[in-house]
Amino acid sequence: SAVISQKPSRDICQRGTSLTIQCQVDSQVTMMFWYRQQPGQSLTLIATANQGSEATYESGFVIDKFPISRPNLTFSTLTVSNMSPEDSSIYLCSVLTHQDTQYFGPGTRLTVL
């Protein structure tokens, strides 16, 4: 299995500001992803974090709003830019291991006022 940490675990932010979430995994993994889980909803994929290149975004998500970095095989960041209350959600990092199993980080609970 993979051990994944995320920082911060939670935050309360003001409208119009930005927050960067960090994801660190304890081993090299094939792929890293960022998901969002809005209150009462299931998980939605935001983007695939690609090492050393631009992330691949899903429909409805854009780089200007959710810039993502992945400088190496074990670390990635997601920024939620120009936040509004609709961005209040749990943001989860996940990794796909070499055994084709996908694990999730503990999540970052974001509240935008």
Next chain:
Amino acid sequence: GQNIDQPTEMTATEGAIVQINCTYQTSGFNGLFWYQQHAGEAPTFLSYNVLDGLEEKGRFSSFLSRSKGYSYLLLKELQMKDSASYLCAVLGPGGKLIFGQGTELSVKP
């Protein structure tokens, strides 16, 4: 299109057996995951099926039929701590997981 269906909620009694079904229609299929998610926590990996058949892991078993686009998660000897949301997710191309809406399981004494 992508479509994954599972019941919204289920109720079962402590000590009993419950089966949570999941049907899927997706444009690609590389396996099916089941996750458990307690309120306020991240999903926890339960099982991964890529071939047809039953995978047993302690009190939890998962079944897959690729020809029918169908899976189920079987929970035996239910405990109160099993009360949680259970998420069915299909692994598509590029390692992407497509999630169903989740089944909220309530275990009653």
